[in-house]
Amino acid sequence: MKQSDAGIYKCPVCLSSFSLVDTKSEGKNIIYSILKCSNGHEFSIEEGIPNFTWPEELGNIDNETRLTYEKLAAEYDKFASFPFWTFKSDENEIRSDMSNRLNLREDSIVLEIGAGDGRGAEHVAKKLGYKGRFFIQELSPSFLKKSFERLKKYDQIIEFSIANASYIPFMDNFFDAAYHFGGISTFSDVKRCLSELLRVVKPGGKVLVGDESMGPWLRESNFGKIMMNSNPLFKYEIPLKDIPLDAREVKIEWIMMGAFFILEFTVGEGEPQANYHIPIPSERGGTHWSRYYGNLEGISEETKKLANEARKKSGKGMSEWLDEIVRKAAEAELNK
Numbered sequence: 001m002k003q004s005d006a007g008i009y010k011c012p013v014c015l016s017s018f019s020l021v022d023t024k025s026e027g028k029n030i031i032y033s034i035l036k037c038s039n040g041h042e043f044s045i046e047e048g049i050p051n052f053t054w055p056e057e058l059g060n061i062d063n064e065t066r067l068t069y070e071k072l073a074a075e076y077d078k079f080a081s082f083p084f085w086t087f088k089s090d091e092n093e094i095r096s097d098m099s100n101r102l103n104l105r106e107d108s109i110v111l112e113i114g115a116g117d118g119r120g121a122e123h124v125a126k127k128l129g130y131k132g133r134f135f136i137q138e139l140s141p142s143f144l145k146k147s148f149e150r151l152k153k154y155d156q157i158i159e160f161s162i163a164n165a166s167y168i169p170f171m172d173n174f175f176d177a178a179y180h181f182g183g184i185s186t187f188s189d190v191k192r193c194l195s196e197l198l199r200v201v202k203p204g205g206k207v208l209v210g211d212e213s214m215g216p217w218l219r220e221s222n223f224g225k226i227m228m229n230s231n232p233l234f235k236y237e238i239p240l241k242d243i244p245l246d247a248r249e250v251k252i253e254w255i256m257m258g259a260f261f262i263l264e265f266t267v268g269e270g271e272p273q274a275n276y277h278i279p280i281p282s283e284r285g286g287t288h289w290s291r292y293y294g295n296l297e298g299i300s301e302e303t304k305k306l307a308n309e310a311r312k313k314s315g316k317g318m319s320e321w322l323d324e325i326v327r328k329a330a331e332a333e334l335n336k
């Protein structure tokens with residue numbers, strides 16, 4: 001870890017700042033240390049790599065996934081491009097297209113989580129200039145190590161760490177873009193992961209995730225059945241309900257013959273706010289707001305019929321007519 005980056009990280013549990021304890025440095029790099037937050041949470045830096053893994057006892061799926069990837073790391077080159085061959089897709093084109101979707105500038109600050117052996121990161125790193133910053137995170141230490149060699153020539157702008165994608169150790173609004181490809185279907189807390197990605201990206205910045213998910217229209221086809229039989233991860237449903245409220249311009253695209261998805265959105269602030277208060281030109285009248293918040297109680301069918309006739313005669317919208325009548329009646333009652 002570069003000494004100058006120590007202040008950038010925040011505690012993944014409580015987001016407070018760290019101080020360094022028992023630090024051993026070599027030149028401008030911290031090799032061993034303990035990052036201790038103001039609430040007492042501690043994370044180690046070993047061989048220059050901070051380990052922010054949280055919870056200490058990972059959820060079952062995350063733990064299994066980490067063990068699987070730890071075993072797979074040495075042989076990963078055999079498997080990594082297999083999905084692209086299967087779906088007659090050009091891996092470089094697909095990864096380059098993903099990096100284009102992040103709207104990067106030369107000085108962008110970017111996060112990749114679950115980065116694997118860095119084969120996707122290469123496409124992002126080459127778009128960043130010397131003023132850019134690229135933070136690369138992985139849950140499996142062996143996988144992360146595999147990316148060091150591949151990304152060596154971008155060393156000046158890259159910072160590596162071990163972390164769980166659902167507990168991201170950075171302050172709010174720090175990144176211009178954040179992304180992940182290939183593993184979200186096994187993350188144990190996808191909702192938290194998406195809301196963490198949104199939290200750490202600045203308003204207006206891009207979040208992108210992608211993974212296996214057979215297009216719903218293909219699931220009963222031979223193509224769908226054969227693929228889902230070979231790899232049950234293709235049965236994964238795109239986590240639409242886990243998209244945070246602050247997401248804007250949400251786009252979903254199926255790629256690789258419809259077997260993988262890309263979900264991307266721009267970071268907004270809060271939930272969308274419509275023009276709730278404009279009068280709705282119709283017999284019912286009122287505004288979106290008054291229709292939702294202005295209801296009082298049910299009335300008899302007979303009164304409703306009379307009210308409809310009277311409203312018609314007045315030429316007003318029902319909401320305006322009712323508002324006037326109820327207000328008058330309420331004021332009269334209160335002034336008695």
Ligand SMILES: C[S@@+](CC[C@H](N)C(=O)[O-])C[C@H]1O[C@@H](n2cnc3c(N)ncnc32)[C@H](O)[C@@H]1O
Binds near residue numbers: 119183
């Ligand atoms: C199929 S690999 C994809 C790697 C890389 N993103 C790529 O495009 O080649 C999935 C990666 O997600 C990582 N991963 C799985 N669960 C994770 C989690 N909860 N947090 C962070 N990374 C995770 C795995 O260790 C693995 O490296």
